Amino acid sequence: MSQTGSRIAIDPKDGNLFVALGTDQPAIRFRCRRSNRQVPGQGDPHYARRQAGARQSGAWPAGSLVDGHRTPQGLTFAPDGRLWEVEHGPRGGDELNLIEKGKNYGWPVIVHGINYPGTKIGDAIVEQAGARAAAVLLDRSSRPPAWSSIGATSFRSGRPACWWVAWPARRFSVWSWPKTIGSSTREPLLTDLNQRIRDVRVFQDGAVYVLTDRAGGKLLKLTPNNSQTRQ
């Protein structure tokens, strides 16, 4: 199976559906709920090409928002309405991206890191005019399986934050939303869980649910009281 990655997110403002597609179709597309809604992107000369393989269906017209993603593993709207994406990159190149319409996020031309066997990727270009840089370049090969936040608040700081999972190390962290490229702080949580975390969701009331996939996997609910967990 090709490693494409794919996530969906619904804009809490208007209910539009956003779909992040991976390696084979590296883009974030969106679908408007109403068929009479103007679809941004239709004036784009590349729109027809992008849509050539995507089946139109019913009252959900589609448009491409951005290009250049490798393996999206998280897609969510921040409390301020901005759309964020996190992706599993090559070795050493996982990214947290602020999605801005019309931008190209580089893959497979602009890359951070190397192939997992250790070989160079293409010409190893790390920046190029016209390509959007990652907001945060994550730890080497954190391989994020999930990422979520809607109206989230950091337990410790009380500020809006995103919730993040790093897979191989079984770490779980709360990140502050980056204000500038490269800036962010994190608060590690569940450091003694010792289970692989598959997903994290933040509900509108602030409850945070964490799903593990080990034999006897659990659905944990995080509460603000010293980040204690319960099933």
Add this chain to the structure above:
Amino acid sequence: MALDRNFASNHRIFFVYMRIIDADNCVQAVDSATLDEDAGTLSNVHTIFQGTRSPTER
């Protein structure tokens, strides 16, 4: 998977998955459906997005 904004009343969900279309190809698809939590079933399933073919093996 994502819940409709009005899930509490319409029980609508959205989910993305790889759909196998033949022995050599699969596509990414997004479906919407109505979830019956008591019965554990989906109904009113509609595909609202389907990507292009990609090889199942590389």
